[in-house]
Amino acid sequence: MADKKKENRNIDTAKARGELEEDLLEYVYRKWRQGRQITSKEYARTTGITGYEAAGLVRSLVTKGFLYEPENNNLELTEKGKLEGMDCLARHEKLTQFFQTVSGMDQERAQEDACRVEHYISPEGLKGIEHFLQYGDVYDRVYDDMDLYTFYGDGEFPMAFGLYEPERRNPRFLAAEYEKLENSAILRIKKSENCFLLRTKKEESLGFMWYRREEEWIQAKKEKDVYQLPTDIFTYNANTGIPITEAVAIIAITRFDQKPLQIDYRELNIHVW
Structure with missing residues (x-):
């Protein structure tokens, strides 16, 4: 609608x-x-x-x-x-x-x-x-504000991802924080919520993770060493024959509990299957 x-x-x-x-x-x-x-x-x-x-x-x-x-x-x-x-x-x-x-x-x-x-x-x-x-x-097409529950049933689905410096392209550079995260993002689908989960590696510390909604930065929920990012903040890309190929969002990572600056921005790219 x-x-x-x-x-x-x-x-x-x-x-x-x-x-x-x-x-x-x-x-x-x-x-x-x-x-x-x-x-x-x-x-x-x-x-x-x-x-x-x-x-x-x-x-x-x-x-x-x-x-x-x-x-x-x-x-x-x-x-x-x-x-x-x-x-x-x-x-x-x-x-x-x-x-x-x-x-x-x-x-x-x-x-x-x-x-x-x-x-x-x-x-x-x-x-x-x-x-x-x-x-x-x-x-090929691009769309956002999408509810992945219409494509998946309840469950958790591991997916490859990359975390990049948003201003550095051709070639792209992985952000330093990428090495502190587990190799897979988890898509969690429930009737009451959809989110991507990012888990830090054992004995690693990442600080605070943020996402942007309607121009406002919001601190991501964290349970133990797992960050939760709502699926509706991502832009989704699709190509011929595959309903979704990747989910992209600008997030931010800060050392302290304070609103991020541009230097804290990161591009999160999740390879959806």
Whole structure:
């Protein structure tokens, strides 16, 4: 679902109402997957609809059993809502990739087209698109803010990675911190979270790791010697025949608990399979 006000809503009032409800459900689900909560007012500001309209959509989704009655104005999904939200998000992401694949358009334009199609496409049509994405790619593509749960089931998946000095290319130089990390990153997929795990080698110390979201630097969670990086901060690259080939993000590593400077920036490149 693109974060834009819908156009041409008067084409079909009943369907347009259903589209708006699915868009809200998909948005709340995406934020829940990222460990965040939103209110109907925040959703209205993000999408450009009125607060009255957003409140009406929430009431409808509560009646249908997709949302709980809001507490503290936060929107919370029921189990039924989580399943439906996951389905909405999967349709949106696969359609976005499809339009990028067959046309070479950028992600924003592909998302706009996906928003129009995702509410009407049949299960057979979506299955055909999934098959095409797997076996009939045409264009390489780049996309971000992706939920890897639509590609993987629950589990942990080891993946090769590189940590580079971002300003040094042709040739690229590995950052000094790379030698302090285990050789594999782990993609951890759960229903409630997706993250990449980076583990320091035995008796090595790395300091503080940071990632950037919406221009803000956030300190990565650390459990013992393992750092957690949310999957939605990465940009994903794909080429013909392979849904995802690599995940790239600018992170930072500091010795002290302080916001990073440019000299602390590192490029993390994970080879996704």
